[in-house]
Amino acid sequence: MIELSFMEYCMVIVIGSFVLVGLFGWISRFAHFNDERRGRRSRFVCDLCLTTWEDRGKEKIAICPHCGRSCQRPR
Numbered sequence: 001m002i003e004l005s006f007m008e009y010c011m012v013i014v015i016g017s018f019v020l021v022g023l024f025g026w027i028s029r030f031a032h033f034n035d036e037r038r039g040r041r042s043r044f045v046c047d048l049c050l051t052t053w054e055d056r057g058k059e060k061i062a063i064c065p066h067c068g069r070s071c072q073r074p075r
């Protein structure tokens with residue numbers, strides 16, 4: 001067992017919490033970025049009738065549910 005004074009113990013807790021907050025912030029930013037990108041890729045706007053819809057499939061071309069025009073998946 002490592003012997004720690006009360007001051008050292010407090011420092012470990014403070015530094016540990018800073019590291020944890022930074023880590024969680026980084027993870028949540030990364031997750032948000034991924035989610036945003038996935039959302040943008042599944043959102044379509046029809047060029048012809050301006051209908052907006054979501055398609056979670058993998059195909060590069062989606063058919064507009066309103067007018068039937070085929071639309072390219074955004075990058």
Ligand SMILES: [Zn+2]
Pocket residue numbers: 046047048049050051064065066067068069
């Ligand atoms: Zn359309």
